[in-house]
Amino acid sequence: MKVRKINCPYCNIAMKYVGTKRIQLGKSNMIFEHLDNWLSGALPVSIYECPKCLKLEFFRYRK
């Protein structure tokens, strides 16, 4: 998967690619509650982080 160029919406600087992690559904219900109906188990996501304000951006990993 290609690394995207993403700017932080708050700082308007480039966000850093952290990596692709598997998020365990059920422990992250706050964020992914609406996905529970059609996904079970772990959800692979690509994570980006703003080096300044530490905002996190998630993208669901596409196989």
Ligand SMILES: [Zn+2]
């Ligand atoms: Zn920021």
